[in-house]
Amino acid sequence: MKRIYKVSIWAIALLLLVMGSMVYIMTNQFGKMDALENRHAKFSELTYYSTERNEFISPEKLIFNPEQTTGGDPGFARFFKTSPNAPQFPLPKQMLSKNDFSETPSEYAVYWLGHSTVLLELDGKRILFDPVFENAGPLPIITRRYDVSPLKREDLPEIDLVIITHDHYDHLETATIKFLADREIQFIAPLGVGARLEGWGVPKDHITELGWEQPTTYGSITITALPGIHYSGRSHNDRNQTLWASYAVRGAEKNIFSSGDTGYGRHLKEIGEKYGPFDMAFVEIDGWNKGWPLTHLFPHEAIQLCQDIGTEHMLPTHWGVFDLALHPWDESIQMVASEAAANNIQLVTPIMGEKVIPGVDPTNNWWEIKATTR
Structure with a gap:
């Protein structure tokens, strides 16, 4: 006994x-959140913040129709399992190390590192969007990647700016922020997200929080946070307590749009009229489902976005890494490619890790070719 x-x-x-x-x-x-009294003082006069509910408000109310969800409803447990929608072969990628980056960034070039992680070189600066290099959940086993990232965070080159669109796990990775926190990097994030960054070690004077239609500058580059139809949160009790954003990034000669996560709405036409035309758009193409029709862009809406904002070049993002919407890994890109060809939109589709100059370097439909990792 x-x-x-x-x-x-x-x-x-x-x-x-x-x-x-x-x-x-x-x-x-x-991550850390602003104290309630700080939130009232900082956000109470914004038209897109509710002081009654203490949360930010989407331009259009999000809809959830569980009975219309396509792909079934396997429940939250699916995020702990290998996705049945994952590719059955290693996706092609250009594996990168620090030695693969020039000491001086280009005036204009882009690397797609998978999902929504993009490295933009503009006006001799390096801008890293939504850096995520591992899985996308609060525990390491949740929402597993299809395949490894083409770049380890430890092999990142010198970064000037990190731009965060919102605080969902597939866009904001704690370990990466902590890794970058003590470097001479400026972090740009939507309202409220700065508290999380600061809690992970980023100095307060390295953080710029932006509300919608609010700009900031870095050398020759102007970054303006813009609206989106979406939501935010990292736990069960902090939904919409931070803002989400799309961005216009204007350099000396090039004007770039990053959609972040957004549903389709009239805000896109307004962005095009006020901030366009754009030379290039990073546009999310995956995550759509009839069960949540305004949370993400459907493929035809991604093309319509390009037309609304005035661009002929689109880099598809938010795909190829995670199963978020219960459809095969290549379904969205196949549909977007077909829609783009029918509407004179030029897709810029490098393999993960490949450096390209949009509009100059040709890319192809690599997802149609079974290829091994290079």
């Missing part, structure tokens, strides 16, 4: 230790 008692005590202690570790990890992943 004594032996059983001791084993039970050790088992309980181990269980408590594991549970405590998980709580610590998840709390760290959630």
Whole structure:
């Protein structure tokens, strides 16, 4: 009996230790939030912030129709499993190390690193969008990647700016922010997200928070946060307590649009009229589902976005890495490619890790070719 008692005590202690570790990890992943009184002072006069609900408001109310969800509803447990929609072969990619980057950034070039992680070289500066290099959840086993990133965060070149569109796990990675925190990097993020960055070690004077239609400058580059139809949050009780944004990034000669995550709405036409035309757009193409029709862009809406904002060149993002919407990994890009060809939109589709000059370097429909990692 004594032996059983001791084993039970050790088992309980181990269980408590594991549970405590998980709580610590998840709390760290959630990140810090502004105190309520700070939120009232900072956001109460904004037309897109509700002081009654203490949350930011989408330009159009998000709709959820579970009975219309395509692909079935496997429940939250699916995020712990290997996706049945994943590719059955390694996706082609150009593996990168620090030695693959020039000491001086180009005046204009882009690397797609997978999903929404994009490295833009503009006016001799390097701008990193939504850096995520591992899985996309509060625990390492949640929302697994189809394949490894073409670049480890430890091999990133010198970065000048990090731009965050919102705080969802597939766009904001705790480990990467902590890794970059003590470098001479400026972080640009929507309202409220700065508190999370600061909690992970980014100095306050390295953080610029922007509301919609609010610009900031970095040398010759002007970055303006713009609206989107979406939502935010990293836990069950912080939905919409931070803002989300799309961005216009205007350099000396090039004007770039980054959609972030957004549903389709009239805000896109207004962005085009006020901030366009654009030389290039990074546009999310995956995550759509009839069950949540305004949360992400459907393929035909991604093309319509390009027409609304006045661009002929689109770099598809938000695909090829995670299964977020219950359809095959290449379904969205196949549909977008077909829509683009019918509407004179030029797709810029480098393999992950490949450096291209949009409009100059040709790319192809690599997803149609079974290829091994280079």
